[in-house]
Amino acid sequence: MRILVIEDHPDLAANVGDYLTAQGHAVDFAADGPTGLLRAQDGNADVIVLDRLLPGLDGASLCRRLRGQGVNTPVLMLTALDAVSDRVDGLAAGADDYLVKPFALSELAARLAALHRRASGTVAEQILRVADLECDPGTAEVRRAGKPITLTRAERRLLEVLLRRSPRLVTRAELERALWGDDAPDGDVLRAHLHNLRAAVDKPFPTKLIHTVHGEGYRLAVLDA
Numbered sequence: 001m002r003i004l005v006i007e008d009h010p011d012l013a014a015n016v017g018d019y020l021t022a023q024g025h026a027v028d029f030a031a032d033g034p035t036g037l038l039r040a041q042d043g044n045a046d047v048i049v050l051d052r053l054l055p056g057l058d059g060a061s062l063c064r065r066l067r068g069q070g071v072n073t074p075v076l077m078l079t080a081l082d083a084v085s086d087r088v089d090g091l092a093a094g095a096d097d098y099l100v101k102p103f104a105l106s107e108l109a110a111r112l113a114a115l116h117r118r119a120s121g122t123v124a125e126q127i128l129r130v131a132d133l134e135c136d137p138g139t140a141e142v143r144r145a146g147k148p149i150t151l152t153r154a155e156r157r158l159l160e161v162l163l164r165r166s167p168r169l170v171t172r173a174e175l176e177r178a179l180w181g182d183d184a185p186d187g188d189v190l191r192a193h194l195h196n197l198r199a200a201v202d203k204p205f206p207t208k209l210i211h212t213v214h215g216e217g218y219r220l221a222v223l224d225a
Contacts, residue, residue, distance in 0.1 A: 033057025
């Protein structure tokens, strides 16, 4: 595998690189967010090891930018932050897996191999599904009741976050971070995206799945009548 390690702690980066190189992998490095973003964008890596806290651009924002640009290289996020909310935020940003420091290098290598197998088609990526609505993150196909639905990239990103968290509440702040990181645009652009998403996945069908929790956020779920 070709592995890009984006990590600002030189000792940790060296240990990870030495171990993976000894396993027969080609390893490239970046020590800050902006450099890591540039190297990830070139598409040379099969998988990316991404530190959560980086100088210049944090790991979650970097991951959101990659996904927003259509870069689908699998990302394993490393972090010393082990709260559930931190792990959820990392996955919502587009990371495929999450490993909390300190970790065993053998586990890191095994997780990277699994991500690579999944991305290469050896293991099919799990389809996200609630009721008759489904989304395939690998192909970007969305269907409801068997009918294809066309969404913009932003609408599909919102749908994926809502599906992954279903039936739990997702706050407005979490959805905005999933789309724009810490640089949310002025005005209520999120509401416009959600309006269009609802028009596509709910309006033509008798059962509504996207629900507003006033003053808090949104949830995607089948609610009892």
